[in-house]
Amino acid sequence: xxxxxxxxxxxxxxxxxxxxxxxxxxxxxxxxxxxxxxxxxxxxxxxxxxxxxxxxxxxxxxxxxxxxxxxxxxxxxxxxxxxxxxxxxxxxxxxxxxxxxxxxxxxxxxxxxxxxxxxxxxxxxxxxxxx
Numbered sequence: 681x682x683x684x685x686x687x688x689x690x691x692x693x694x695x696x697x698x699x700x701x702x703x704x705x706x707x708x709x710x711x712x713x714x715x716x717x718x719x720x721x722x723x724x725x726x727x728x729x730x731x732x733x734x735x736x737x738x739x740x741x742x743x744x745x746x747x748x749x750x751x752x753x754x755x756x757x758x759x760x761x762x763x764x765x766x767x768x769x770x771x772x773x774x775x776x777x778x779x780x781x782x783x784x785x786x787x788x789x790x791x792x793x794x795x796x797x798x799x800x801x802x803x804x805x806x807x808x809x810x811x
Contacts, residue, residue: 687720688713692807697723699803700783703796709769709784714738716745716778741782744775761797763790774800 688696693713700708700723711723712734719738724730748759764771772793773782781800788796 685720687715687718688722689807692803693722695803695807696781696800699799700796703799704783704785704788704792707786707788709786711781711783712738712741714742714780714782716742737782741771741773741780744773744780745778748775761793761801763788763793772796774804776801776804779804 696711696713700711708723709725709728710721710732712719712721714720719734719742721730721734744762751759759775761775762771762773764773768786770785770788770793771782772785772788774780774797781804783796783800
């Protein structure tokens with residue numbers, strides 16, 4: 681897994697930031713776009729330092745490409761998204777086809793996580809896949 685500048689089209693990047701900021705407001709900490717092989721952090725709130733080990737986090741979130749197949753014929757239905765709860769924040773991951781987005785937030789409700797997930801998914805589906 682490698683960091684890749686210009687992985688995401690600038691217009692899609694702008695749309696994702698807008699959709700996420702609209703859905704979760706000032707509690708949005710970061711947005712990372714990823715594929716099975718590469719990633720790009722597209723947003724980092726200005727009061728945060730860019731010193732996180734993104735490669736390890738993205739590697740873990742990218743495992744979702746494989747994990748969602750494990751639930752393919754589940755009686756639970758189609759995979760929607762993943763919400764992880766930590767002591768100091770939350771991670772919401774959305775995978776759509778061969779690309780995904782995960783965001784980090786200070787706080788989020790289940791309702792708000794569903795809203796941001798729907799915003800991310802509809803933004804990804806409206807944009808053409810990367811070459």
